[in-house]
Amino acid sequence: MRLGGDAIALEKGAADHEPDPRFASAWTLAPSRRPDRPLLIAVHGSARDHLQTRDAFDNLATRRDIHVLAPxxxxxxxxxxxxxxxxxxxxxxxxxxxxxxxxxxAFRARFALGSQPAYLFGFSGGAQFALRYALVAAGKLSGAVIAAPGAVTLLDAELPWWPGVAGIEQALGRPVDAQGLKQLPVHLIIGANDSNQGLVARGPDHPDYSPFADVAGADRHQRLAALKESLDKSGLKPGFECLDGVGHELGPLAEAASNAIENWL
Structure with a gap:
């Protein structure tokens, strides 16, 4: 579905998450307000810029009449x-x-939405979230875009969690959703000029330290390439884009993600 005519004023909002107000979310409603329109979940990076992450998909929301939720x-x-x-x-x-x-x-209940298809986007730290969530909950998603993660989890059952998936159920209480992953479109994106801004090295005293943290490579480009290879070997065949002239930037990556999601729609 494409909307035509004059520019559309998108309806936006934000609120604390009532069951646990330590957390919050922001949203953009599909212009039509129809309850059956698809939902895009857009997850921020380490800067916690969830409003900018939401707004990066305004054009997609307008073009394709979708809801956007940014935790x-x-x-x-x-x-x-x-x-x-x-x-x-x-x-x-x-x-x-x-x-x-x-x-x-809560978002669906607030606006009386149905159980419409949900797509997931994550940038940088949010890409790590999106990847790992997709590994355990692929069946709940219609597509996932992983944009410039600083670290990745490979589909390697011999490699301990989190660089691999050995022990994932003990760590998270959920196994790899192997059946769901077989049906899940995945798209990987990185800027050609991504110079590893904000890349984190975690020492032995860090809660998320792993001696295997660098097994996928030393930088974002190597790590995303290793993830693609791992997903390819598992039969998932993800899309892959390296954007010329782009660094570690939300805007251009969100635009590329919008195009991928639009193709899935």
């Missing part, structure tokens, strides 16, 4: 100075996969 996963939730929990789906007392599903359910 806010703040830092310092359970310990001062710790900001990585959402990237790995867990920190003490917080299950981020369940939290996202609760946010989606």
């Amino acid at each position: 806010l996963f703040p830092s310092d939730v359970t310990r001062l100075g710790y900001s990585d929990g959402y990237k790995f789906l867990r920190e003490p007392g917080v299950d981020y996969a369940m939290l996202l599903e609760s946010m989606v359910a």
Whole structure:
């Protein structure tokens, strides 16, 4: 569905997540407000710029009449100075996969939406979230775009979690959703000039330290290439884009993601 005519004023909003107000979300409603329109979940990077992440998909929302939901996963939730929990789906007392599903359910209830198809986008730290969520909940998604993650999880059952998926069920309480992954379109995106801005090295005292952290490579380009190879070997055949002249930037990557999602739609 494409909307034509004059420019459309999109209806937007934001609120704390009522079951746990430590978290929040922002949204854009599909111009038609129809309950059966698709939903895009757009996950911010380490800068926690969830409003900008939501707004990066205004053109897609207008062109294709879709809803956009952008969660806010703040830092310092359970310990001062710790900001990585959402990237790995867990920190003490917080299950981020369940939290996202609760946010989606609350959004659908607030606006009387149906169980329409859900697409997932993540940028940088949010791409780590999107990848790992897709691994355990692919059956809940209609497509996933992974844009410039700083670290990746390979579909390697011999490699310990989180660089691989050995022990994932013990770590997250969920196994790899192998059946769902077989049906899930995945698109990988990175800027050709991504110079590893914000790339994190985690030492042995970090909660998410792994001695295998660099097994996929030393930088974002090598790691995303290793992820593509891992997904290819598993039969998933992801799309892959390296954008000329683009660094570690949300805007151009969101635009490329919009095109991928539009093709899926």
